Amino acid sequence: MYHLDGTDILNEKYYKQTKSVCPECLGKIDAEILEKDGEIWMKKTCPEHGDFKDKISSSAKYYKWTHYAQRDKDGKIEWQFLKNGEANAPDCKSEDPRGCPYNCGLCDEHLSTCSLALIDLTNRCNFNCNFCYANVKKAGYLIEPSLEDLERVMKHFREKAIPAPAIMFTGGEPSVRADFPDICKMAKDLGFKEVIAATNGYGFQRKKGGLEFTKECFEKGLDTLYLQFDGINDETLEKTRGIKNLSKYKERVIQNCREAGLTSVVLVQTVVKGITDLEIGNVIQYAINNIDVVRGIVYQPVSLCGRITVEEMEDIRITNADVIKEVDRQTNGKIGIENAWYPLTTIVELGRIIGYLADVEPVEFTCHPDCGFATYLVVDPDSNEMVPIMDYFDPLKIVDFSNRFWRKIKHKEKEQIKLFENVLGDFGKTLDKGVNWLDKQQLRARFLIGMLQYTKKPGKLMEMFSRMLLNGEWESISAFTHGSLLISSMHFQDAYNMNIERTKRCIVHFGVAMPDGTIFEAPFCTMNTLHRPRIEKLVAKKMTAKVENEFDTAKGERVIDAQEVQDEIHPEVAYNGGTKKGEKKK
Amino acid sequence: MSQEVVETEEGLKIRKLVDLRPSTAKEYQDAILNRVDHFSKRRDSVFNDATENIIVKALQIGLQAKVKIDELLGDNKDKIHEIVEKLLFLGL
Ligand code: SF4
Ligand code: SF4
Numbered sequence: 001m002y003h004l005d006g007t008d009i010l011n012e013k014y015y016k017q018t019k020s021v022c023p024e025c026l027g028k029i030d031a032e033i034l035e036k037d038g039e040i041w042m043k044k045t046c047p048e049h050g051d052f053k054d055k056i057s058s059s060a061k062y063y064k065w066t067h068y069a070q071r072d073k074d075g076k077i078e079w080q081f082l083k084n085g086e087a088n089a090p091d092c093k094s095e096d097p098r099g100c101p102y103n104c105g106l107c108d109e110h111l112s113t114c115s116l117a118l119i120d121l122t123n124r125c126n127f128n129c130n131f132c133y134a135n136v137k138k139a140g141y142l143i144e145p146s147l148e149d150l151e152r153v154m155k156h157f158r159e160k161a162i163p164a165p166a167i168m169f170t171g172g173e174p175s176v177r178a179d180f181p182d183i184c185k186m187a188k189d190l191g192f193k194e195v196i197a198a199t200n201g202y203g204f205q206r207k208k209g210g211l212e213f214t215k216e217c218f219e220k221g222l223d224t225l226y227l228q229f230d231g232i233n234d235e236t237l238e239k240t241r242g243i244k245n246l247s248k249y250k251e252r253v254i255q256n257c258r259e260a261g262l263t264s265v266v267l268v269q270t271v272v273k274g275i276t277d278l279e280i281g282n283v284i285q286y287a288i289n290n291i292d293v294v295r296g297i298v299y300q301p302v303s304l305c306g307r308i309t310v311e312e313m314e315d316i317r318i319t320n321a322d323v324i325k326e327v328d329r330q331t332n333g334k335i336g337i338e339n340a341w342y343p344l345t346t347i348v349e350l351g352r353i354i355g356y357l358a359d360v361e362p363v364e365f366t367c368h369p370d371c372g373f374a375t376y377l378v379v380d381p382d383s384n385e386m387v388p389i390m391d392y393f394d395p396l397k398i399v400d401f402s403n404r405f406w407r408k409i410k411h412k413e414k415e416q417i418k419l420f421e422n423v424l425g426d427f428g429k430t431l432d433k434g435v436n437w438l439d440k441q442q443l444r445a446r447f448l449i450g451m452l453q454y455t456k457k458p459g460k461l462m463e464m465f466s467r468m469l470l471n472g473e474w475e476s477i478s479a480f481t482h483g484s485l486l487i488s489s490m491h492f493q494d495a496y497n498m499n500i501e502r503t504k505r506c507i508v509h510f511g512v513a514m515p516d517g518t519i520f521e522a523p524f525c526t527m528n529t530l531h532r533p534r535i536e537k538l539v540a541k542k543m544t545a546k547v548e549n550e551f552d553t554a555k556g557e558r559v560i561d562a563q564e565v566q567d568e569i570h571p572e573v574a575y576n577g578g579t580k581k582g583e584k585k586k
Numbered sequence: 587m588s589q590e591v592v593e594t595e596e597g598l599k600i601r602k603l604v605d606l607r608p609s610t611a612k613e614y615q616d617a618i619l620n621r622v623d624h625f626s627k628r629r630d631s632v633f634n635d636a637t638e639n640i641i642v643k644a645l646q647i648g649l650q651a652k653v654k655i656d657e658l659l660g661d662n663k664d665k666i667h668e669i670v671e672k673l674l675f676l677g678l
Binding site: 261263278291292397401404405408409446448449450452453454455456457458460461462463464466467470471473475476478479480482483 | 618622632633635638642646652653678
């Protein structure tokens with residue numbers, strides 16, 4: 001596998017100690033991550049609730065590769081996939097003595113900045129999927145931040161020393177909000193480079209007005225749809241979403257995006273064992289067939305909630321390694337587990353070099369190697385077939401070169417060259433600026449030549465790649481991604497497999513506007529596993545019959561007029577302490 | 587495109603259609619070009635920067651030459667890469 005074959009690393013049994021939480025009481029407990037029968041498991045014991053174990057990876061070999069560390073002659077680590085990010089200043093004090101993951105806020109223990117900000121726009125939804133955690137019908141209360149609240153949260157993410165480059169609106173279904181296009185505009189105006197909607201497609205697919213809505217969102221700043229896409233067969237979609245004939249619904253979204261010029265759709269497949277995993281290959285082929293608008297696929301192995309037995313767990317648990325094994329199998333080895341996939345942290349140093357040399361905001365994917373893997377598919381001009389991008393580069397050499405290059409130049413980021421300032425004052429400052437500019441140009445030339453060495457094929461795609469290296473601008477990145485298909489797998493944590501080494505490094509953060517004027521910022525996984533119920537109670541709005549019965553969720557269709565529902569949601573019903581319907585307010 | 591129907595354990599029949607072949611590779615080239623076109627309409631787009639366009643062209647020519655040279659070098663390629671790297675790190 002990769003370059004590990006024949007090395008001792010594969011023979012050494014993996015073992016690490018960490019901290020996790022008890023799935024029953026959510027208390028902090030010790031955990032071990034260990035190798036057993038070619039797989040990686042987490043074992044932990046709660047003094048009160050007993051033993052728990054869960055599969056972390058179904059391939060010990062792949063897991064060990066993602067935890068690989070390159071060492072020098074003396075055994076000192078030169079680089080590894082596990083990284084610490086450049087953290088922003090904390091937003092809150094760590095008040096809970098138990099530490100992570102109870103102090104979210106963000107606290108001073110956090111090791112990464114936020115690369116993707118998330119805001120729940122509403123918990124209203126036209127579907128009622130059985131495994132969804134955020135749904136107005138199940139919650140019994142309404143979550144819907146006002147435009148003022150949204151602006152506060154967005155500013156919070158943009159005004160940090162290292163601002164979040166991208167924002168994703170989630171829900172519920174964000175496009176049920178009538179003001180959704182204006183929210184996209186607000187995000188663009190506040191400087192987010194990439195504005196994304198995580199959607200089942202509702203607003204974009206409507207037979208009446210869907211195209212106009214898509215156009216309006218695109219014109220106002222929406223860049224990308226993260227489209228829920230579990231497969232191409234109606235039978236699969238009915239199993240996961242409980243609605244018949246959904247493939248046509250999804251098809252209408254793609255078609256409206258195409259007509260509106262919104263050419264960046266990412267297909268998001270929730271992977272459930274025995275149901276949607278059968279469609280992994282289908283989704284890849286569907287993406288390829290719609291490459292004019294589809295930019296990527298994200299597999300999300302389903303997270304588990306509620307109490308389940310070890311046997312049940314073994315039946316349903318699916319890990320990132322299972323996903324990439326399935327991809328390998330269903331594509332007849334063309335996208336192989338042995339050579340195509342790299343942890344998301346692979347490109348951290350590359351991003352830092354580009355950010356420094358081109359004076360642009362760096363994008364820091366410093367999440368834990370267990371969080372996600374990715375590969376790019378590109379067309380091989382000779383065979384006319386999609387192949388992993390590794391055919392174009394020597395990936396490991398590029399990773400190694402950029403890691404060493406960054407180590408050599410990173411001090412320059414903090415200490416500018418000062419040759420003339422002390423002698424010539426202000427004029428000297430101007431001269432020093434020129435010297436620093438020249439220094440960057442010579443570094444840029446060295447870096448480009450270094451990268452060129454390990455590039456194997458010329459072509460349009462490589463032209464965009466060199467532009468990306470030259471200017472680091474979002475435009476170049478966007479054009480590069482328009483000629484390729486990004487496939488990634490992101491395994492969110494639940495209480496069974498939570499590892500605080502992961503939570504501390506999380507780069508995907510929810511932001512919630514709190515009634516006291518503060519912003520609560522929390523990693524995706526801790527928010528959903530630990531904090532959501534408490535936080536939602538503080539910001540919940542009163543549920544009304546109109547809000548509850550807005551949609552026929554067996555068909556995914558609206559039954560009550562959108563304006564009527566919107567009129568029901570007054571700001572004054574906000575912050576009622578999350579009293580559930582039928583529950584008396586104290 | 588090859589298309590088969592498979593049956594799941596529960597007797598569900600689903601379509602399978604994987605062969606990883608786009609109908610034409612041209613669509614990909616077009617997707618990039620359309621994107622470049624989209625950005626170029628803005629005056630301050632990086633795609634309208636004359637200096638950068640020249641550098642990118644030069645790099646493309648350099649890359650084409652490099653791929654040919656790599657082929658000629660065969661097994662000596664790694665040694666040459668090592669020497670070039672040493673030069674690139676000189677003085678850093
Ligand atoms: S996840 Fe981050 S913010 Fe939350 S407690 Fe841990 S280190 Fe602090
Ligand atoms: S959301 Fe979860 S899986 Fe994603 S980066 Fe954060 S910790 Fe990792």
